[in-house]
Amino acid sequence: MKVVVLGGYGDMGQGAVEDLLAHTDAEVVIADYRREGATAYAARLGGKARAVFVDANDPSSLHSVLQGADAALGAIGPFYRYGAKMARAAVEARVNYVDICDDYGPIEEVFALDQAAKSASVTLITGLGWTPGITNLMCRAGASHLDTVDEIKVSWAGGAEDSQGLAVVMHVFYAVTGQVPTYKDGQWTRMQAGSGKEPVDFGGALGTVEVFHCGHPEPMTVPRYISVRTVSLKGALTPAWNNTLADVFVKLRLTATPKRIERVSRIIHRVERFLGQGGVPYSGARVDVIGEKDGQRSVYSYRTVDKMRRLTGITAAIGAAMLARGQVQVKGVYAPEGCLEPGHVFAELAKRGIQIEELVS
Numbered sequence: 001m002k003v004v005v006l007g008g009y010g011d012m013g014q015g016a017v018e019d020l021l022a023h024t025d026a027e028v029v030i031a032d033y034r035r036e037g038a039t040a041y042a043a044r045l046g047g048k049a050r051a052v053f054v055d056a057n058d059p060s061s062l063h064s065v066l067q068g069a070d071a072a073l074g075a076i077g078p079f080y081r082y083g084a085k086m087a088r089a090a091v092e093a094r095v096n097y098v099d100i101c102d103d104y105g106p107i108e109e110v111f112a113l114d115q116a117a118k119s120a121s122v123t124l125i126t127g128l129g130w131t132p133g134i135t136n137l138m139c140r141a142g143a144s145h146l147d148t149v150d151e152i153k154v155s156w157a158g159g160a161e162d163s164q165g166l167a168v169v170m171h172v173f174y175a176v177t178g179q180v181p182t183y184k185d186g187q188w189t190r191m192q193a194g195s196g197k198e199p200v201d202f203g204g205a206l207g208t209v210e211v212f213h214c215g216h217p218e219p220m221t222v223p224r225y226i227s228v229r230t231v232s233l234k235g236a237l238t239p240a241w242n243n244t245l246a247d248v249f250v251k252l253r254l255t256a257t258p259k260r261i262e263r264v265s266r267i268i269h270r271v272e273r274f275l276g277q278g279g280v281p282y283s284g285a286r287v288d289v290i291g292e293k294d295g296q297r298s299v300y301s302y303r304t305v306d307k308m309r310r311l312t313g314i315t316a317a318i319g320a321a322m323l324a325r326g327q328v329q330v331k332g333v334y335a336p337e338g339c340l341e342p343g344h345v346f347a348e349l350a351k352r353g354i355q356i357e358e359l360v361s
Contacts (some may be wrong), residue, residue: 001324004069006030006054006062007076009038011165012100012129015071015313016320019352021048024321031065033076034342056082057085062089071324073316074099075101077167080174080258084109087124087333096122096323100129100316102171104181104215105111124333125340128319130154130311131235132217132347134304135285136335137342139222140229142300144342144358149228149291155200155217156207160242161281162308169265170238173255176246180215182255183223183231194247196234202284203357204305209284210242211236211353221335237278283308303360310354318348 003020007013008030019039020028031054032038038051053062063086066072066218072095076088083106084097088238090097091113101110111127117124127133135154143149158172179190191213201208211234219231237243249255291298304311319340322328330339346356 001024002027002029002068003320004066004072005033005054006065006072008032008049009034009041009051010077010167011163011309012312013075013347014222015309016075017045017049019314019317020321021045023317024324026321026324029065033045040134041084045098047314059089060093061086062086063093066090066093067272069095070098071320073097074101075316076167076300078170078174079103080105081355083126087113087126090124091117091120091122094122095308096123096328098125098128098316098319098323100133100312101127101185102129102132102216103173103174104211104217107217107220108255118332121331121332123323123328125219125319125323125328125336126333127221128336128340129287129313129316130308133315133336134311134356135218135287136222136337137340137345138285138287138302139218139226139289140337141302141342141346143226143228143291144286145300146291146293146298147291149226149232149289151290152222152226152231152232153288153354154231155202155211155286156284157202157206157287157311158235158283158308159210159238159240159279159281161279162283166265166269167321169268170261172246173261173265175215175235177250177255177261178211181219182213182233183219183228186229188220188223193248195204195242196232198234200234200286202286203285203303205280206238206284206305207283209236209238210240217335218274220339224335225338232298232330240276242279257340283311285311299361300318301361303357303359304354306354310352314352314354315345316348318345
């Protein structure tokens, strides 16, 4: 089988490439704009993968590299710029596709491809990484244990020392700027990014981190598949002073437009090696699913802590392999919680040393 990893030379993309090579017999194609770097990276992998050039701003370039693939994996960020472009190209090329889209901006446009994907007999899974991805499956796992679900609280903590790349910086500024989507009292609405601060215990190397409302896809997708009154998404960077710095940029309106985000992100990217000072080089996720079981209030909580690259890249690779093998039968556009069995993905993650902890109260 053949799997094309769009953005395979990026930090998260490399995590996916390496897992596909380690756990499948797939022919892996590293499609990236940075031709020389991608070629050198493929050589370091011992010739097990090959690199090709792709320009995500050029539909014909995307279509060309996707031809003949059994599945494609989208890891070109930021997704508010490239998410819909990659998804549309996959549908037009009639290639099953999964991405790690962590921006809320393109979600409606991607889901609008549902009928076209069905007509092309394509399965398109958006947001299968760390968050969204693992978090969505935690939501489904918890809901499956309850008779009724009242509230789902999704939280993440990302180590500034645990990631690299311009796209990651741009994503963070996008997520903490302005009004961001949430699901409250049975309807989609908006909350001010940075509001609603509260401590969350992620366990492991992270411990307790103060998180706040920020922009992610989970509140936009989870209510599509789970009957629930409220779904919130909160996150934060570690060390905490990174959040303070980001807040200053937001208040100065240096992130008010995509062009401003790119400008300030390029500056931050040059000094990002200093941003993790005093922090922990790990990232984590926690989901609390609150409802009733047998007439009593119950809470099913899930959490995990590992390297961001592993949490994101491996999870996406598992999904890409499933698509390439024909293990996902439904056609159309789905978020992970709408088409994947949490137990299967969690078991595959456990084989790679990523543990999902379940807590019940």
